[in-house]
Amino acid sequence: MEINNFNLYKKEWKVESETIIKPGLEAIQKALAKLGNPQKKHRIIHIAGTNGKGSTIAFLSAIAKEHGLAYGSFTSPSIIDVHDQIQVNGVPVTPEQMDLAFQKMFQAGLSGMLTDFELLTVVAFLVLEEETLDVVFIEAGMGGRFDSTNVIDRSVAVIPSISIDHTNFLGNTVEKISWHKAGILKDNSKLVIGALSFEAKKIVLEEAIQKNSIVIEYNKAFSIGGHTYTYEETQFHHLYPQMLGEHQLSNMSLAITALLESSFSLKECHVQAAVKKAYLPGRMEKMSEHVYFDGAHNKASIDALVDTIKEQFPNKRIHFIVGILKDKDYLYMLRKLEEVASSFEFVDFHHERALSASILYKHCSHSAKSVTKDVGEINLEENSRIDITIVTGSLYFISEIKDKNR
Structure with missing residues (x-):
């Protein structure tokens, strides 16, 4: 699938890439190494899952903004065109920033090495590397384990939900799909999960044991009840998201927990204001x-x-x-x-x-x-x-x- 307006930059800078999907990390890891591994600069929250990824990032962004944090994001797909997929403090990447990233990729000899989405992932890391940021929110494109975003050494991972989707690439059972999603979990790190099915949670917990990592579960470790968020000694009251639907309360809670687990101190008044403002194009x-x-x-x-x-x-x-x-x-x-x-x-x-x-x-x-x-x-x-x-x-x-x- 062609990424809207992406080909303009590819043509201008003579950087070629394939439009097909090729799950796997070897090619993008080689490409990033040629560029000095820009993906290693920032603290990252990495989100995978079937649904809820975009909404969770919308809450993450709103809360970060309300607390005065500098943040970046890389999401999929585009709403208008390629520029809105990479944002710095909620502002889409500019043509000048895109040009600079493509110039670096051209000079590094990346033409022909990658697929379109791999190339765009590299662009995102190059753009964000130029910025001084407190945190970056990265959305997996498809799956997780072999998705081109899964080149981060360390992150807090988030999985809002897992259900059947992209069966031609990820498999036709919840267990197979869960194995792909759980692959974003890093060694000795933390994973925040939504209300997963028994089958999905079993696979995720097995991955956590293998990687000596901690799973923090919605409605078990943290919860939302009566518009009050609770996690251990932390409580935030009177949380009223403008995004419609009960499932958005879960996504909101995941975002709050991921930021707390990323060592950010959150204030109740800022969280209250942020969730009222959090908004995502194309979701109600x-x-x-x-x-x-x-x-x-x-x-x-x-x-x-x-x-x-x-x-x-x-x-x-x-x-x-x-x-x-x-x-x-x-x-x-x-x-x-x-x-x-x-x-x-x-x-x-x-x-x-x-x-x-x-x-x-x-x-x-x-x-x-x-x-x-x-x-x-x-x-x-x-x-x-x-x-x-x-x-x-x-x-x-x-x-x-x-x-x-x-």
């Missing part, structure tokens, strides 16, 4: 009074979306605008959305793995449904006459709609 993102974007794209995230709708919008008419990638379990996604839908609009969008809207239309059992052949034809304001409109199915789909409606 309020676009107008009646329109929300949510990039739910697998079983767990669709379940969370439907639960949030039931919780936040009881007795409301819900119109879904849907675009899904063909490697997702679209039948499950449709059945879940049908539980709360009053109508559907299925859309063709411009992604190499996009599922045809006509296939979604055919398999949808709801009577009120339609097909739109091009993203550019969607009129979000027209849809706002319905009680609630939710655009969902894929973050890539949401990114394209945003681009067309700017």
Whole structure:
């Protein structure tokens, strides 16, 4: 999958990379060594998992900002283009910063060594190396153990959730996928986990034993109850995140715990202010009074979306605008959305793995449904006459709609 506007820099600096996915660390480790290992400069919190990674980083960033910490982040995928994937203090990387990183990679002879995502990971470490930062938040692209971000010597690791996704690369069982996610845990370090299933937690705990590391578990070591966060002697009261859904309370707690375990002193008033401001594009993102974007794209995230709708919008008419990638379990996604839908609009969008809207239309059992052949034809304001409109199915789909409606 092409990273939006990334090829402009590759072409300008004559640095080639492959668009395919090649799990493994040998190539990127060699590339980083040629650059002096920029990934070793900063204190890092590394996040992997099926869902909740982006939300957890949003909470981490908001809390860091409220405490006056200097922070950087590397996340996936892009919302608009490649620049928003690498940020310093919440500000997307500039073309000048990208150029400097590409200049270094060109001079080091990296052309042809890496895949696109590996190359972008190197760019992120080079950009962040230039900054004086208190902490860096790194999101694994896919899996964890063989993901190109897993080149960090030491970090506090976070796994918000584990469920079935990316089965062609990670395996088709929770146990196999958990083995990949647990691979971000480093020797003699700490891992903060959300409410994992028994099968997933068993694999994670086995990894921790092998690496002589500590697992800090949500609802066991730390918890959130009655809007109060508790971890050992620490309590923060009156925490009201603006991000909708019960699952966001867990993600918020993971972020607080990861920062505490990274030896940061947090103040209750700053944590309270931060969680009210924490915001993530494409996750129940309020676009107008009646329109929300949510990039739910697998079983767990669709379940969370439907639960949030039931919780936040009881007795409301819900119109879904849907675009899904063909490697997702679209039948499950449709059945879940049908539980709360009053109508559907299925859309063709411009992604190499996009599922045809006509296939979604055919398999949808709801009577009120339609097909739109091009993203550019969607009129979000027209849809706002319905009680609630939710655009969902894929973050890539949401990114394209945003681009067309700017």
